[in-house]
Each structure stands twice: as C-alpha cells, then as structure tokens.
Amino acid sequence: MTAVRQDAWSPDDDLILAEVTLRHIREGSTQLAAFEEVGERIGRTSAACGFRWNSCVRKRYEDAIQIAKQQRQKRNYLKKQTIVATPHVSSLAVFEADERGFKHDTSSLEEGLSVDAVIRFLRGWKSTYQDLTRQIKLFEKELKDKDEELYRLRDQNERLSKEVNNVQTDYRAVNDDYKTLIQIMDRARRLTVLTNEEEAKPRFKMDANGNLERIE
Structure with missing residues (x-):
C-alpha cells in the first residue's frame, strides 16, 4: 500500500485553488490575493499555494485562464463606460478606490515576502554575481592575450617593412x-x-x- 503524505494536495484542494484564482483573474484582482484566500481556506501558506498553481494546476486551466482574462477586459470596459455615462461620479472617488486597491496589493506583497524568499533571492544573486565575476576575469584574460598578440604583430610588421625596404x-x-x-x-x-x-x-x-x- 502506497503511503500518502500528510501535506499532499488533494483534488479538492486543486479545485479550490483553480476556482479562487480564476475568480480573482476575472475580477481584476491579483494572484497573490487569490493565493492568500486559498491558503486561509485549506490551511496552507500563500507561498505554497502559489508554487502549486505555477508548477501544476495552471497547466490544466490554460483555456479557462484566457476566458477569465477576456471577461476581466470586458468588465473593465463596461466599468469605464459606466463612469463616462455617470458624470456625477467624481474623479476623486475613482482615485480613492484605485489608491485603496494599490495599498491592498502592496500590503499583500509585503506579507508574502518571507525571510526564506529573501534568502533565496540573495543566494541567487550571489551565484549570479560570481558567474559575472568569472566572465569578467575571462574577458580580461582574452583582452590581455589580444593585446599581446597585437603588439607581436605590430613588431613583426615593422621588422618585415624594414626588410622589404632593404630588399x-x-x-x-x-x-x-x-x-x-x-x-x-x-x-x-x-x-x-x-x-x-x-x-x-x-x-x-x-x-x-x-x-x-x-x-x-
């Protein structure tokens, strides 16, 4: 009998993740907000939900994602038409609504940046920096070799020119x-x-x- 991990994702968990994420896409919200909502519902972290979505679930819902994006565009278009058709709605109210949404996204992003994510980012940057340093040293060595070869060819050219003049x-x-x-x-x-x-x-x-x- 195959043992089942306690932290394994069930089909119901994947379905909840897909439904909530698609709803947030359709409503113009962020995927980070969707992962947080799913995490609260199934008892997982938002990072785990995001990893599961990008690595597994997303591939099975490509068509649904495109439909949700189209619905979001249509929703935004109708919203703009409604604002144009109702001049009594002040631009200040629209600005305040956008500002509240921006603050919500920013706070959600700050909460999602865990210490582990920062450590992974710094390790990745360190590896990239080391690779760039090695490439720079390699380029410097190649440039030095080219300079030496150029000096040798110039000296040879001068010597041959003198020989030609003598001949x-x-x-x-x-x-x-x-x-x-x-x-x-x-x-x-x-x-x-x-x-x-x-x-x-x-x-x-x-x-x-x-x-x-x-x-x-």
Whole structure:
C-alpha cells in the first residue's frame, strides 16, 4: 500500500485553488490575493499555494485562464463606460478606490515576502554575481592575450617593412649596376666593330711614278 503524505494536495484542494484564482483573474484582482484566500481556506501558506498553481494546476486551466482574462477586459470596459455615462461620479472617488486597491496589493506583497524568499533571492544573486565575476576575469584574460598578440604583430610588421625596404634598396642598386654593365658591354661591342671595320679597309700609297700601290 502506497503511503500518502500528510501535506499532499488533494483534488479538492486543486479545485479550490483553480476556482479562487480564476475568480480573482476575472475580477481584476491579483494572484497573490487569490493565493492568500486559498491558503486561509485549506490551511496552507500563500507561498505554497502559489508554487502549486505555477508548477501544476495552471497547466490544466490554460483555456479557462484566457476566458477569465477576456471577461476581466470586458468588465473593465463596461466599468469605464459606466463612469463616462455617470458624470456625477467624481474623479476623486475613482482615485480613492484605485489608491485603496494599490495599498491592498502592496500590503499583500509585503506579507508574502518571507525571510526564506529573501534568502533565496540573495543566494541567487550571489551565484549570479560570481558567474559575472568569472566572465569578467575571462574577458580580461582574452583582452590581455589580444593585446599581446597585437603588439607581436605590430613588431613583426615593422621588422618585415624594414626588410622589404632593404630588399628594394638592394634591388635598385643591383639594377643600376646591371644597366651600367650593359652600357659598358654595348660600348665595347661597338668599339670592336669599328676596329674590325677599320682593319678591313684597304690602304694605298703612292709610288715614285705617281701610281697608287695597295699596302697589305
């Protein structure tokens, strides 16, 4: 036989929770007020009722929640039309009614903030702060690595630029030497051609009788 926990929720408890919560939604009240009313009726805390509603019961009444919201909108619309149609209702009375509702919601919210809820919130915030601190340190390390890499690349770029300049200077010097050598070789070739042509021309001399005589 399966043992039943004493604090287990019965189907009747879930039904009461659903009916009261839907009524508060339909009437434009807060869910916190609904959880407090249910807690008084079934002997549970409002926090327990809220947890039960959000974790289990709400999923079974999605359609009913939408209908309740539509009814709330229609109710608010009719209320506004009634206020417009009755000019003798002063705006001060409407303001006082809204202020009373706001004070009621605020007092209900303050009562619902238990010490355990505050502790859970602070623990969650501490965990979030620690995660953010770790991420910041990680980003700082990555930024430092990027700065070092950037410095290394700049140094390498400067060194390569100097090498390129030196190579260009050497290339211009070699090119100038090459052009000079070509010019020297061209002049030597032309001098050789002229010398050969002069040697190939026949030479003559005149003898005692006035005749030309070829000289070998």
